[in-house]
Every structure is written in C-alpha cells, then in structure tokens.
Amino acid sequence: MSYQTLLFDLDHTLIDSDLAEARSLSQVLSIAGLDDTAIDRYRAINTQLWSEVEAGTRRPDEVKVERFRRLLEQTEHPDRESDMPKRLADRFASGLVEHAEFYPGASAVLDAVTGGRRVGLVTNGIGAVQRGRIARLGLDQWFGAFAISGELGVSKPDPEIIDRCLADLNISERHSVVMIGDSLTSDIAGGRAAGVDTCWVDRSGGVVEHGATHRVTALEQLVELVG
Numbered sequence: 001m002s003y004q005t006l007l008f009d010l011d012h013t014l015i016d017s018d019l020a021e022a023r024s025l026s027q028v029l030s031i032a033g034l035d036d037t038a039i040d041r042y043r044a045i046n047t048q049l050w051s052e053v054e055a056g057t058r059r060p061d062e063v064k065v066e067r068f069r070r071l072l073e074q075t076e077h078p079d080r081e082s083d084m085p086k087r088l089a090d091r092f093a094s095g096l097v098e099h100a101e102f103y104p105g106a107s108a109v110l111d112a113v114t115g116g117r118r119v120g121l122v123t124n125g126i127g128a129v130q131r132g133r134i135a136r137l138g139l140d141q142w143f144g145a146f147a148i149s150g151e152l153g154v155s156k157p158d159p160e161i162i163d164r165c166l167a168d169l170n171i172s173e174r175h176s177v178v179m180i181g182d183s184l185t186s187d188i189a190g191g192r193a194a195g196v197d198t199c200w201v202d203r204s205g206g207v208v209e210h211g212a213t214h215r216v217t218a219l220e221q222l223v224e225l226v227g
C-alpha cells in the first residue's frame with residue numbers, strides 16, 4: 001500500500017513521553033516536597049483524567065491543573081488550597097517541553113517517509129505544551145499541519161480532529177491516508193471513525209486483536225509500509 005498522506009500521533013509514538021514526564025515530574029515533586037511514592041499516584045490520576053477526555057466528559061485543557069489539584073488533595077498536602085496546583089502545573093508543563101526528546105531513530109524515520117507526502121500531526125494534549133515541543137523539535141520541517149486537541153476542543157477518537165487536520169492539508173479523499181499511533185483507543189479508533197487506514201505502533205508487542213489496518217513494533221518498519 002502506498003500512502004500519499006501520513007498522520008502521526010506525537011506522545012509515545014514519536015517522542016518518549018514517559019521520559020519527559022518522569023524528568024519533569026521529579027522536578028515538580030521536589031518543589032512540592034513530595035517523595036517518589038507520589039509518582040504512581042500522579043500517574044493513576046493522570047490516566048483517569050485523560051480517559052475522561054477520550055470519553056468526551058472532560059476538556060483537555062482542564063487536565064493540566066486538575067491532576068495536581070487531585071495529587072495535593074490525595075496526599076493531604078498543606079498547600080492544597082493555595083495556588084500551588086497551578087504553580088506546579090505551570091512548572092510541569094515547562095518541563096514537558098524542556099525534556100521532550102524523539103525516540104532514538106524517530107527523526108531519521110521522518111526524514112525517510114515524509115518526502116513528497118502531505119504530513120499532519122494529530123495529538124491529544126495541551127496547546128502550549130505541544131506547541132513548545134513542536135518548536136523545540138523543529139517538527140515544521142516535516143509537518144504541514146498540526147491538530148492539537150487542547151486548541152481545537154475536540155480529541156481523538158472523535159474523527160472531527162482528523163477531519164480538521166486533513167482539511168488543513170487540503171486533503172479531501174481518504175483512500176491514501178494512514179493514521180499512525182500507539183493508542184488503540186485514540187489513534188486507531190479515531191482513524192477508523194474518520195474512514196482512513198490505520199497503523200498501530202505496538203512497541204510492547206502484546207495484543208493480537210487490534211483492529212488496525214497495519215501493526216508495526218518499531219517506527220523503522222514504517223519506511224517499508226508506506227511505500
């Protein structure tokens with residue numbers, strides 16, 4: 001299959017979001033005087049909030065402060081009623097930009113697959129964070145459109161965010177478009193809902209039933225896949 005248009009997810013697909021999050025979170029927890037046991041608690045809160053975003057019951061821009069408000073509440077932090085959640089959220093967001101790094105080899109894969117194609121980024125995330133990462137990593141050298149849920153008010157798997165990205169790329173047909181991402185519930189479900197082919201980036205190599213058009217276990221496999 002030869003694809004003319006590539007749509008990429010960002011977090012956990014092109015960039016090592018776990019690494020950026022861990023480094024930024026460690027800085028923020030030390031500011032708040034919390035020890036590393038708060039990391040698991042934060043992750044559980046964050047996962048819950050983003051699942052609410054995917055379900056359409058929470059706006060993505062609410063996640064930024066709410067996760068720290070809940071963290072301070074659950075740890076009965078003495079400053080939980082102050083502006084501390086907001087300050088931690090701002091520091092954390094800055095850290096997510098400062099520590100954003102490609103997975104090894106990801107930029108070489110972008111070099112190899114994007115030439116002569118229309119390429120869009122479709123990401124569920126906070127506008128300021130994702131814009132900061134786009135600038136830091138120089139993504140505009142490969143991408144012609146950026147659809148960010150926090151800016152558009154619509155999140156994957158809602159196909160509207162993919163429709164908006166394709167419109168920005170001036171693409172009206174769906175037959176040679178592929179949505180590439182690590183999440184079955186947002187990227188693959190969203191791509192299917194939008195009527196485009198899908199490619200699941202499955203680094204863990206676990207699940208067999210995935211519903212995607214294609215499955216790769218490393219980004220490098222995209223080079224052959226997109227033709």
Ligand SMILES: [Mg+2]
Nearest residue numbers: 009011012182
């Ligand atoms: Mg992702």
